Amino acid sequence: SQTIHQWPATLVQPVGSPLSLECTVEGTSNPNLYWYRQAAGRGLQLLFYSVGIGQISSEVPQNLSASRPQDRQFILSSKKLLLSDSGFYLCACRDTYEQYFGPGTRLTVT
Amino acid sequence: AQSVTQPDIHITVSEGASLELRCNYSYGATPYLFWYVQSPGQGLQLLLKYFSGDTLVQGIKGFEAEFKRSQSSFNLRKPSVHWSDAAEYFCAVGDSNSGYALNFGKGTSLLVTP
Numbered sequence: 351s352q353t354i355h356q357w358p359a360t361l362v363q364p365v366g367s368p369l370s371l372e373c374t375v376e377g378t379s380n381p382n383l384y385w386y387r388q389a390a391g392r393g394l395q396l397l398f399y400s401v402g403i404g405q406i407s408s409e410v411p412q413n414l415s416a417s418r419p420q421d422r423q424f425i426l427s428s429k430k431l432l433l434s435d436s437g438f439y440l441c442a443c444r445d446t447y448e449q450y451f452g453p454g455t456r457l458t459v460t
Numbered sequence: 461a462q463s464v465t466q467p468d469i470h471i472t473v474s475e476g477a478s479l480e481l482r483c484n485y486s487y488g489a490t491p492y493l494f495w496y497v498q499s500p501g502q503g504l505q506l507l508l509k510y511f512s513g514d515t516l517v518q519g520i521k522g523f524e525a526e527f528k529r530s531q532s533s534f535n536l537r538k539p540s541v542h543w544s545d546a547a548e549y550f551c552a553v554g555d556s557n558s559g560y561a562l563n564f565g566k567g568t569s570l571l572v573t574p
Contacts, residue, residue, distance in 0.1 A: 382559045393566040394504075394550065399559045409558065440503060444560055447492050447511055451504040 352377040354452035356441050362458045369414075369428040371455050373441030376422070382444035383424040385416055388454075389437040400424060431459045462487035462553050466565035473541050474573050481536040481568050483551030492554035493534040494562065495525055499547045507549075510534060521545070546572045 353376040363369060375381055385397040396409045398416035406416050413432060417425045424441060436459045441452040465484045473479050485491055492511050496504040508519025515527040525536045534551060548569050552562040 384559075384561050386562075394562075394564040396558065396561045396563070399561045401559050407559065409561070442562075447554065447560065448506060448509060449494075449554075449560075449562055450506065451496075453503045456501070 352381070352443050352445060352450055354441055354443055354450060356439075356452040356455050358455060359453065360456045360458075362460060363431050364460055365433055366430045369426070369431050369435070369457070371426040371439055371441075371457075373424040373426075373452055374422055375424075375443045378422070378443065378445060380421060383418065384442040384444070384449065385424065385426050386440045386442060387437045388440065394440070397426070433459050435459050462491070462555060462563055464551050464553050464563055464565035466549075466551055466568050468568045469566070470569045470571065472571040472573060475543050476540050479536075479538045479541045479545070479570070481549050481551075481570070483534045483536065483565060484532050485534060485551075485553050486532065487553055489556075491534075492560070493525075493527060494552045494554070495519065495523070495534075495536045496550045496552065497521075497547045498550065498567075504550065507536070541570075541572055543572045543574070546570055 355374045384399045386394045388394045400418045415427050439455045442449045463486045494509045495507040498504050507523050508517050510517050510527045518524050523538050548567045550567045551565045554560045
């Protein structure tokens with residue numbers, strides 16, 4: 351079965367600073383990968399998904415971007431963080447029809 | 461576009477009592493449906509899933525859910541709740557147009573009282 355790693359676990363960043371969150375997956379190859387954000391009281395929102403290396407689809411216009419430089423690596427980035435970027439960021443991997451989630455990164459933008 | 465509705469934001473049950481969490485979906489084709497549980501500060505754990513076949517599905521931790529196409533529902537049940545079941549529960553539907561990404565309901569927060 352897959353194992354999903356995310357780091358860092360928590361992050362506090364000032365407004366306007368850059369961001370890089372990393373997700374790596376073990377135990378599978380050529381997976382679909384996803385970034386979700388969970389903002390307080392707003393449920394989970396799909397940000398990006400990728401069906402292969404270099405293939406990124408964005409679901410919500412925003413100041414975030416994603417990249418997939420390797421088959422099992424998915425990176426979420428921002429050049430300048432906004433206060434509204436605070437939240438809990440979850441990486442997920444699809445295996446057949448199921449999705450498995452990583453432990454998440456708690457981002458606080460101050 | 462499909463959507464998922466969880467009508468109950470908060471539910472409180474006594475330990476040992478039965479539980480039912482409601483989920484309604486809107487989707488044109490046969491949906492891929494899921495229930496996840498999230499403990500505070502943690503990621504999401506898959507409880508159970510429905511793709512096809514038997515409409516009553518069994519999951520982990522004693523949970524089950526029933527798919528009712530006529531009611532567009534996928535309610536989660538447990539016959540006897542334990543204090544450790546207190547958590548946030550999310551219903552989700554897979555979207556074939558977004559690489560099978562999940563479209564989540566807003567969640568139901570379960571509180572278990574002694």
